[in-house]
Amino acid sequence: xxxxxxxxxxxxxxxxxxxxxxxxxxxxxxxxxxxxxxxxxxxxxxxxxxxxxxxxxxxxxxxxxxxxxxxxxxxxxxxxxxxxxxxxxxxxxxxxxxxxxxxxxxxxxxxxxxxxxxxxxxxxxxxxxxxxxxxx
Amino acid sequence: xxxxxxxxxxxxxxxxxxxxxxxxxxxxxxxxxxxxxxxxxxxxxxxxxxxxxxxxxxxxxxxxxxxxxxxxxxxxxxxxxxxxxxxxxxxxxxxxxxxxxxxxxxxxxxxxxxxxx
Numbered sequence: 001x002x003x004x005x006x007x008x009x010x011x012x013x014x015x016x017x018x019x020x021x022x023x024x025x026x027x028x029x030x031x032x033x034x035x036x037x038x039x040x041x042x043x044x045x046x047x048x049x050x051x052x053x054x055x056x057x058x059x060x061x062x063x064x065x066x067x068x069x070x071x072x073x074x075x076x077x078x079x080x081x082x083x084x085x086x087x088x089x090x091x092x093x094x095x096x097x098x099x100x101x102x103x104x105x106x107x108x109x110x111x112x113x114x115x116x117x118x119x120x121x122x123x124x125x126x127x128x129x130x131x132x133x134x135x136x
Numbered sequence: 137x138x139x140x141x142x143x144x145x146x147x148x149x150x151x152x153x154x155x156x157x158x159x160x161x162x163x164x165x166x167x168x169x170x171x172x173x174x175x176x177x178x179x180x181x182x183x184x185x186x187x188x189x190x191x192x193x194x195x196x197x198x199x200x201x202x203x204x205x206x207x208x209x210x211x212x213x214x215x216x217x218x219x220x221x222x223x224x225x226x227x228x229x230x231x232x233x234x235x236x237x238x239x240x241x242x243x244x245x246x247x248x249x250x251x252x253x
Contacts, residue, residue, distance in 0.1 A: 051150055051153070051154070059150070063150060063152075063153050064139060064141055064142075066153045066156070067141050067152060067153065068139060068141070070156065071152070071156055071167075071168075072140070072141075072171070072185065072188070074172075075168045075172045075174075075175055075188075076180050076185075078168065078169070078172040078176075079171075079174075079175035079180050080176075082172070082176040
């Protein structure tokens with residue numbers, strides 16, 4: 001009974017008012033309006049509750065946004081900064097004969113250049129990560 | 137254009153984001169670093185991202201509650217035939233598994249998946 005009451009209170013706390021356009025979510029939480037994904041992300045106290053109340057289409061867009069930008073992107077950025085030499089150095093610790101494919105290395109270089117131009121702030125983090133790992 | 141997680145079941149997307157939100161910074165870093173090695177080795181193009189999505193889907197399907205288990209599932213999927221499905225990346229998938237294995241060893245990450253909250 002107490003659990004049901006608590007759940008009802010939670011439901012009242014979070015009220016999804018509209019779900020379109022799907023790139024923006026308009027959520028009312030404790031009387032405050034949130035108009036952007038970032039705002040919701042930063043301010044939410046009960047993340048799962050809000051997810052459970054989202055329109056499935058909105059939810060899908062929101063989740064994909066988090067997966068792409070927060071979860072996958074940092075790894076992509078770091079991967080793009082691992083040079084052929086660094087990768088070989090790591091691999092050679094286990095099996096000296098392994099080589100990094102030249103075509104892939106060229107693709108990595110092109111990606112690094114592109115990413116470096118648009119995301120300079122992440123470079124020092126990437127460099128530190130690599131410096132640490134290559135020391136193995 | 138469809139992203140690598142476009143065919144990911146909605147429930148799994150939700151589970152993944154919730155695990156990500158709950159994860160501590162160390163586990164997040166371990167997860168990102170293992171995915172980094174994977175992408176850097178087997179490629180970060182569309183297919184490379186698709187393989188990452190498959191590994192994550194396997195983790196969630198198996199009930200892992202810690203994203204830093206990523207590398208364990210690369211190895212498990214290799215045993216289950218991942219390298220046969222992606223035969224043109226077979227060698228690089230195996231290289232990635234070796235790299236991730238070294239990483240996990242260096243950081244003393246568990247040998248079996250975490251399944252409790």
